[in-house]
Amino acid sequence: MPDSDTAWRAVKARDRSFDGRFVTGVMTTGIYCRPSCAARHPKRENVRFFADGAQAREAGLRPCKRCRPDDRLRDEEAVAQAIALIESAEEAPRLDMVAQSVGYSPSHFLRVFRIATGVTPAAYARRLRAERAEDALSREERVTDAIYEAGYSGPGRFYSDSNRRLGMTPSAWRRGGEGVTIQWALAETSLGTMLVAATGKGICRLSFDEDKAALEERFPHAELVPFSDEMADLVGRTVAAVDDPGRPHGLPLDVRGTAFQEAVWQELMRIPPGETRSYAEIASAVGKPKAVRAAGSANGANNVAVLIPCHRVIRSDGSLGGYAYGLERKRDLLRKEANPAQ
The missing domain is CATH 3.40.10.10 (DNA Methylphosphotriester Repair Domain)
Known part of the structure; x- marks a missing residue:
């Protein structure tokens, strides 16, 4: 307490x-x-x-009859039961089936589940299945075997999900980006030299003090090519987003992680410019209040600095904590957001 x-x-x-x-x-x-x-x-x-x-x-x-403080324990138990049901089901269960199994109405349980986990039951099921697919793709020789092992009803559903979430084909994912073309460029910003890289889906890497060699380590089997003239506008928009981090950028992203990591990244993007949250607050916001260290790790695993604003997370005592690209850059980003006119 x-x-x-x-x-x-x-x-x-x-x-x-x-x-x-x-x-x-x-x-x-x-x-x-x-x-x-x-x-x-x-x-x-x-x-x-x-x-x-x-x-x-x-x-x-x-x-209180308005906030019903004693219902929270029941809500937590209902969410835990629903997660167990989703994880054990061969096919993702419908919302009405999940809600009925825990004794809630669908609309009320949807709100309870989203508050507890940060996502809907359907999104939780998709992420779980995608995580299983990624794991299976790293072990199975045949993509089809991995698809069925992950719980998909067939290749069509898996390819639909993977194109939306992974940004590359399943076999390319298993082989470390083999067959994927990633365009990259170095550009000068107010925070120093920026590396930006993108697939056909969106930006997959934004960092500082890195070069092509760093990309080769992250995507060892991808084809790395300089940004084409057609994609030059994306580089310019990314520079503008870095120089003015408080403005909505609308840039397409191609990022992927575990369900927990993606929930953390979504929560980071909900932090208003000029404000900060602690690692503990982020962990609580995604429904895992005891996973403070894991929230910090997910924060550090962010591949696209600034665009997913991991710089807005600080320690509970108000100190800045860490930042992959140096605390001076973190201070500059927070200052720019707090005082956009300066």
């Missing part, structure tokens, strides 16, 4: 990541709430914090 000052800040911010860590007791009304309750904030002097609903009830309080 956090200290009272931290708890009060969480209540004022209606921070969902603190739900389940304590409840807020309003002594004048006799009601206790989740930290994220949307009801009007009480006065600080009328508030006490309790570890859980049971402790609040012992103090004579009753649960």
